[in-house]
Amino acid sequence: xxxxxxxxxxxxxxxxxxxxxxxxxxxxxxxxxxxxxxxxxxxxxxxxxxxxxxxxxxxxxxxxxxxxxxxxxxxxxxxxxxxxxxxxxxxxxxxxxxxxxxxxxxxxxxxxxxxxxxxxxxxxxxxxxxxxxxxxxxxxxxxxxxxxxxxxxxxxxxxxxxxxxxxxxxxxxxxxxxxxxxxxxxxxxxxxxxxxxxxxxxxxxxxxxxxxxxxxxxxxxxxxxxxxxxxxxxxxxxxxxxxxxxxxxxxxxxxxxxxxxxxxxxxxxxxxxxxxxxxxxxxxxxxxxxxxxxxxxxxxxxxxxxxxxxxxxxxxxxxxxxxxxxxxxxxxxxxxxxxxxxxxxxxxxxxxxxxxxxxxxxxxxxxxxxxxxxxxxxxxxxxxxxxxxxxxxxxxxxxxxxxxxxxxxxxxxxxxxxxxxxxxxxxxxxxxxxxxxxxxxxxxxxxxxxxxxxxxxxxxxxxxxxxxxxxxxxxxxxxxxxxxxxxxxxxxxxxxxxxxxxxxxxxxxxxxxxxxxxxxxxxxxxxxxxxxxxxxxxxxxxxxxxxxxxxxxxxxxxxxxxxxxxxxxxxxxxxxxxxxxxxxxxxxxxxxxxxxxxxxxxxxxxxxxxxxxxxxxxxxxxxxxxxxxx
Numbered sequence: 001x002x003x004x005x006x007x008x009x010x011x012x013x014x015x016x017x018x019x020x021x022x023x024x025x026x027x028x029x030x031x032x033x034x035x036x037x038x039x040x041x042x043x044x045x046x047x048x049x050x051x052x053x054x055x056x057x058x059x060x061x062x063x064x065x066x067x068x069x070x071x072x073x074x075x076x077x078x079x080x081x082x083x084x085x086x087x088x089x090x091x092x093x094x095x096x097x098x099x100x101x102x103x104x105x106x107x108x109x110x111x112x113x114x115x116x117x118x119x120x121x122x123x124x125x126x127x128x129x130x131x132x133x134x135x136x137x138x139x140x141x142x143x144x145x146x147x148x149x150x151x152x153x154x155x156x157x158x159x160x161x162x163x164x165x166x167x168x169x170x171x172x173x174x175x176x177x178x179x180x181x182x183x184x185x186x187x188x189x190x191x192x193x194x195x196x197x198x199x200x201x202x203x204x205x206x207x208x209x210x211x212x213x214x215x216x217x218x219x220x221x222x223x224x225x226x227x228x229x230x231x232x233x234x235x236x237x238x239x240x241x242x243x244x245x246x247x248x249x250x251x252x253x254x255x256x257x258x259x260x261x262x263x264x265x266x267x268x269x270x271x272x273x274x275x276x277x278x279x280x281x282x283x284x285x286x287x288x289x290x291x292x293x294x295x296x297x298x299x300x301x302x303x304x305x306x307x308x309x310x311x312x313x314x315x316x317x318x319x320x321x322x323x324x325x326x327x328x329x330x331x332x333x334x335x336x337x338x339x340x341x342x343x344x345x346x347x348x349x350x351x352x353x354x355x356x357x358x359x360x361x362x363x364x365x366x367x368x369x370x371x372x373x374x375x376x377x378x379x380x381x382x383x384x385x386x387x388x389x390x391x392x393x394x395x396x397x398x399x400x401x402x403x404x405x406x407x408x409x410x411x412x413x414x415x416x417x418x419x420x421x422x423x424x425x426x427x428x429x430x431x432x433x434x435x436x437x438x439x440x441x442x443x444x445x446x447x448x449x450x451x452x453x454x455x456x457x458x459x460x461x462x463x464x465x466x467x468x469x470x471x472x473x474x475x476x477x478x479x480x481x482x483x484x485x486x487x488x489x490x491x492x493x494x495x496x497x498x499x500x501x502x503x504x505x506x507x508x509x510x511x512x513x514x515x516x517x518x519x520x521x522x523x524x525x526x527x528x529x530x531x532x533x534x535x536x537x538x539x540x541x542x543x544x545x546x547x548x549x550x551x552x553x554x555x556x557x558x559x560x561x562x563x564x565x566x567x568x569x570x571x572x573x574x575x576x577x578x579x580x581x582x583x584x585x586x587x588x589x590x591x592x593x594x595x596x597x598x599x600x601x602x603x604x605x606x607x608x609x610x611x612x613x614x615x616x617x618x619x620x621x622x623x624x625x626x627x628x629x630x
Contacts, residue, residue, distance in 0.1 A: 042070065045082045047089075053082075054099050054108070062096060062110035174228040180357045181350030181381060182222055185341050189213065189230050196234035196270050196314055210338035211306060212317035214278075216324045217343030218547040220382030223320035226343070227274040230318065237271040239264065243280030246298050254281065254298030262305040262315075270314025278319040284328045299328060306336045322547045345380055348373055348477040354381050355408075358388040364403040372408045374473045375455065379415075387411045413456075413471070418463030426459075426467065433500060434459045434468045435594045437510050439608075440499025441470040443586060443593070444579050445492045446612050450485040454609070458602040467510060473605075483531045486521060490575040491582075493518040498579040503590055522571040523564070527554070532567055540564060589615035 050069060053059050058073040067086045072079055096110045176186050195202055195209045202209065215223040224240075231238035241261065246254040265273050281298050306317065319337065321327065331337060346354060351373040359367060376384060388403075390411035395403045426434065442454045452472035459468035472492075478485075497511040525531040527541035540556045554561050583590060593611045597603055 042081045042083045045084050047084050047087045050082070050084045051089075051095070054095055057099065059099065059108050062108060064110070174225065174232045176226075176229050176233055178357065179222055179226050179229050180353035181346030182226060182343060183350075185215075185226055185343055186229075188339065188341050189226065190233075192316055193230055193233045196236055196316070199270070199314060209314065209316060211315075211335065212319065212337040213339040213341055214324065214327075214332070214337040215318060215320040215341050215343055216547070217322070218345060218380060219322055220380030221343040221345060222381045223343050224274070224276055225381075227272070227318045227320065230316075231272045231274075234270070234272070236314070237268045239268075239271060239273045241273075241275055243275055243277045243282070246281045246302075247295060252294070252297060254294055255301035258298060258301040258305055262308075265315050271316075273315065273317045275317065275319040277321060278331075279321045279323045279326050282319075282321075282327045282331045284326060299331070303330055303336065323545055325544070345378060346384075348377075351376055351379065351384060354384045355388065358385050359403070362388060362392045362403050363401060366405075367403070367408065368405045371473070372405065372412065374475070375409065375412050375471070377474060377477075383415060387415055390414055413462075417466050417469055421461040421463055424461045426461070430467075431459060431598060432594070433504060433506060433508055434510065435597045436499045436503050436590065437496040437508075438468045438470050439590055439593045439597060440495040440497075440503075440579070440583055441492055441514075442495075442608055443589060443612070444495030444498070444582055445470070445472060446609065447582050447586070448488045448491060450482075451488050451492060454605040456602065456604055457597060457608060459597060460601055466513075483525070483529075486525055486529075486531070487571070487575060490518045490521055490572065491579050493521075494572070494576040494579045495583065498576060498583050499590065502580055502583045503587070503594075518572055518575065519568065522568045522575075525571065526564055526567050527552075534567055535564075586615065 047069075050059075050071065053071075053073055058075055060072050060074055060079070062069065062071040064070075064086060069084050069086050070081065071084075072081050096108050099108045176190070179186060192210065192213065199209070215227065217223060228238060228240075239261065246257050261273065265271050281295060281302065283295070283299075285296060285299065317337075324332075324340075332340075352369045355367075355369055355372060372387075376387065379387070387408065388411075391403045391407035394407045394410055395401070398407075438457050438459060442457050445451045445454055452474040454470060455473040456471040457468075458471075461467050462469070493514045494511075496514055497507070500506045500508060500511070523541070526535060528539065528543070530537040530539075540554065540560065541552045542555050543550050543552050545551060554564075556564070589612055592615055593603075593608060596607070596611060
């Protein structure tokens, strides 16, 4: 049993007590050395009135002190006290000697108080001791505040403390079982775990542990999670720190933090150091640094520390970034970060595995994981976790105790398009336009080959700004897309505007998002995918930060860029023309489907395809125009 430690009463703050006593002593000395007039109210007056009262025989007593004249008078049977400024009057003494106070029956009593200087002890206290006590008190309070922020064991003067969060073996509960959808990354990192468990096995053959592994991938793919899982599997201490925490105001502070971090890791070895967002300090050293010596010194110190420790001690560095192309080449060379672990967006089976992990934490019934996983193509692990949580919240709002597939499907739509705007009411004309717009997308998708099947059509407005949308869910996972498939996607995107033009002879702003996506896809076909006969396999555009949105920049002359614009316009115009022809040839289906959507507001893909088959004159289950293959 642990012995209980007796709690001692807190010690008095000696600095605060000394400060209080100092103030009391100063007030006491001030009262003794500079006596104050008490008992009467001292009235201010001018020097002329003072002389006049002397000549009138009203003045009883005069005291001259520190450039001020204090005097009392007897007026009307009462004594009054006055104060006036001392003037350069050489006749004042003679006037006071000759004056008499008839009420007092004797001459006027007057005196001058000689100025007294403070004793050397008091001057020493006021000039040195008291300011020192005040400074000490402020310093002590500031140090306590900083120690509270730094945590236990902090030191006010230890500016180079790394500030890394240290998790002991018992604190790191995450294991590889908690990481789903990243099987390749787990296989790569499992060797590091085995080395930390059995270092002798590798030492016997002369192998050394990789000093560092760089985790690269889009946000939300689980880079931090898998780093903690490595520490949890290996059962070693885990140091976690963000790259931005190394960036300091003063030059040299970041480098001191790096030294302190590796010193602590050396004492705790074997252990794992995890640096999140390492691009904050690991950017390439080029002419764009702008003279920021602090960041460069921090990077240099990090490179030195990674070279300075022995890999056989079991100190492993894991780092995560979304922008690997910005990192310094010296940081990525073998011997520092020996391995690069790709954390890509999960595929279909990976999404199913991630959904299973998160569904274990909520109560649920029978869930169709296949339909949910197919509807969330391109989603990260963090987004899937959010979808499961949104489904649980919806189940509670609906008064149910378990999560259903319908909850998950609705939460997918909430994440993709926002929540339903139940209070927004569209006019009859606008609602009709939206209905024909969405049916246009769905019909063009249904009439084409290599197109994802329609899963749901709705004209209920969403908080993202969409007045309606058509949800397509692919039947499988596609890694490669051919030219025909991409062109068909552009045709589907132009289907909404085409329906407005053909069926209602109208052009609205509802196709703005469709235009944006169609233009971007057509430009990518020309500049990056080599799907234009005019430019063949020439790269005309480069992608920057592909894990953070993938902004692009042209890599061609202005003349070629103008010609690329014309080629993109040609592709979009051709797709638009094809969509208009398809809709014009199926007006009856458009009218029937739009009327059904206006009545129901939301229809499923099966209901829509039944209308398409009936409108085409065939029997249910027969292909539409001989070309619909889903």
